[in-house]
Amino acid sequence: DQQVKQNSPSLSVQEGRISILNCDYTNSMFDYFLWYKKYPAEGPTFLISISSIKDKNEDGRFTVFLNKSAKHLSLHIVPSQPGDSAVYFCAASGRGSQGNLIFGKGTKLSVKP
Amino acid sequence: NAGVMQNPRHLVRRRGQEARLRCSPMKGHSHVYWYRQLPEEGLKFMVYLQKENIIDESGMPKERFSAEFPKEGPSILRIQQVVRGDSAAYFCASSPFEGTNSPLHFGNGTRLTVT
Numbered sequence: 001d002q003q004v005k006q007n008s009p010s011l012s013v014q015e016g017r018i019s020i021l022n023c024d025y026t027n028s029m030f031d032y033f034l035w036y037k038k039y040p041a042e043g044p045t046f047l048i049s050i051s052s053i054k055d056k057n058e059d060g061r062f063t064v065f066l067n068k069s070a071k072h073l074s075l076h077i078v079p080s081q082p083g084d085s086a087v088y089f090c091a092a093s094g095r096g097s098q099g100n101l102i103f104g105k106g107t108k109l110s111v112k113p
Numbered sequence: 114n115a116g117v118m119q120n121p122r123h124l125v126r127r128r129g130q131e132a133r134l135r136c137s138p139m140k141g142h143s144h145v146y147w148y149r150q151l152p153e154e155g156l157k158f159m160v161y162l163q164k165e166n167i168i169d170e171s172g173m174p175k176e177r178f179s180a181e182f183p184k185e186g187p188s189i190l191r192i193q194q195v196v197r198g199d200s201a202a203y204f205c206a207s208s209p210f211e212g213t214n215s216p217l218h219f220g221n222g223t224r225l226t227v228t
Contacts, residue, residue: 103156
């Protein structure tokens with residue numbers, strides 16, 4: 001039973017355009033959400049996070065949007081660059097569950113020059 | 114991922130052998146977490162440790178798996194009598210804070226192959 005779902009296994013985008021990666025969750029007790037980026041043979045690298053008290057958080061080219069009523073979050077990358085090509089994981093945690101992140105299966109983003 | 118050091122990067126074991134995976138957290142971090150990633154899957158939480166204490170082992174298989182984080186030295190994830198299904202990438206992460214809402218910093222993982 002997947003509590004965090006990334007329904008698109010892959011996404012291909014042209015360089016300079018916007019990449020939108022989506023994530024849905026089922027557990028209403030989740031209150032902290034993160035996006036990680038992972039290159040092959042490396043560990044996940046933290047990108048951006050958002051607390052459930054917010055609906056948007058921005059850091060440079062990366063913006064995360066949270067829609068609590070729909071239990072949906074998305075990561076926007078604009079403009080997309082070839083170096084953004086990687087697997088992106090959405091993760092969530094609940095209050096009191098220190099470090100116990102629930103990860104989605106990931107979306108492989110390919111940014112074509 | 115500078116800072117969280119895992120070794121070995123690759124480990125091959127025959128069925129029935131023991132696997133020992135090591136993790137040194139980032140400097141100043143006293144909280145260590147182990148995750149496992151099976152092929153085509155997301156990462157799955159296994160265990161959360163502080164120095165000399167296991168805080169949450171709700172994701173650890175009940176048998177053959179154990180973890181420790183001694184007062185001195187790295188954290189160790191130990192898998193006894195490995196089976197083919199243990200083949201996976203094992204990632205260690207660390208954080209400096211006890212509270213929630215602090216991102217985890219991951220190492221580059223140990224890829225365990227059981228033949």
